[in-house]
Amino acid sequence: MMGARDFAAEALARQAIDALNARFAYQIDNGQSAQVPELFTVDGHYAIAHGAERRVSTGQAAIRAAYEERAARGARTSCHLFTNLHVSGATTDTAHSHCFLLLFAQDGLPPHPAQPLLVARYDDICERDAQGLWRYRSREATVLFVSDDHRPIALPLAKA
Secondary structure, three states: OOOOOOHHHHHHHHHHHHHHHHHHHHHHHOOOHHHHHHHEEEEEEEEEEEOOEEEEEEOHHHHHHHHHHHHHOOOEEEEEEEEEEEEEOOOOOEEEEEEEEEEEEEEOOOOOOOOOOEEEEEEEEEEEOOOOOEEEEEEEEEEEEEOOOOOOOOOOOOEO
16 A cells, blocks of 8 residues: 655645746846756756756756856856646655756847747755755756757756
């Protein structure tokens, strides 16, 4: 028999993870990508799969280096829209979550045409730390749809 579902823990985790996803998007979209690594556990894992290409960074230092490399390429305008958050397996300190990203992004300063770059599925494992902050332990993104205008997708992580 499976254990009882903890609806209270699930509701609290969902609220916290929704806020975590919003911080992730806000920081990237507002020139604060240097702060993104702090949203991960010290040994956190972030991977993005785009067809046969897979990029992975493990640990805050590696994630930081990937975002610094992306920032060094110059101005980029982006709008990360996360939706359809689903939380499962929640306890007071851990949870699995799934959501989708609709991404508008293009190199250079705005304005740009309002054409999405991609849609991706995110599967996350989140943990609450000793200070009560929720962070990503594992963040796995899979690109599902891409723009047909052949704009480059700037994956900010190291090649696997």
